[in-house]
Amino acid sequence: DARVTQTPRDKVTEMGQEVTMRCQPILGHNTVFWYRQTMMQGLELLAYFRNRAPLDDSGMPKDRFSAEMPDATLATLKIQPSEPRDSAVYFCASAPGGGGELFFGEGSRLTVL
């Protein structure tokens, strides 16, 4: 059963520390998305990639967030330095092409103290 895998599932860290979240998209999916979910803002698109190239990262705070796809099996989202307002659940999703349904991972719950 193909699925999107995210690590870590839970992360608690101190303000100022670097956080890296990882995602393994479903094999063969050429589009990868990073979303952030909070109670206040709901589901926010941070970045998306097609064929490993970033198509849009306008939803991401550029000064502290970065997203990359080093290869087709790995997407990373890095926060440096982290702040308490970054506390949220971060979801990775992948899709086989334009317009179809998204396949979400289980999320990485980040708590920044």
Place this chain on the structure above:
Amino acid sequence: AQSVAQPEDQVNVAEGNPLTVKCTYSVSGNPYLFWYVQYPNRGLQFLLKYITGDNLVKGSYGFEAEFNKSQTSFHLKKPSALVSDSALYFCAVNPSGTYKYIFGTGTRLKVLA
């Protein structure tokens, strides 16, 4: 601006009764329409989609959705609710098969035994 509205934060329904979760959208062209469900501490799971064709779409777990072009709505329905249907439901719109998905704010469904 393109948008998706889920006018109800919460919907309560008795087990065995029919349920409806509402979604309206403001998107130009012929968008692709989706419903996702999210259980506690889990990622979003795809339920069903409308791209073209029959206005009544059937999906997973007995859910269906009705597309109404004139009212720009895509309401989620189920003839007989189960307690296990209690979850957070998201409507999403993809403008004409692009890579951008617009999510609603979510509706919490509570099915009472």
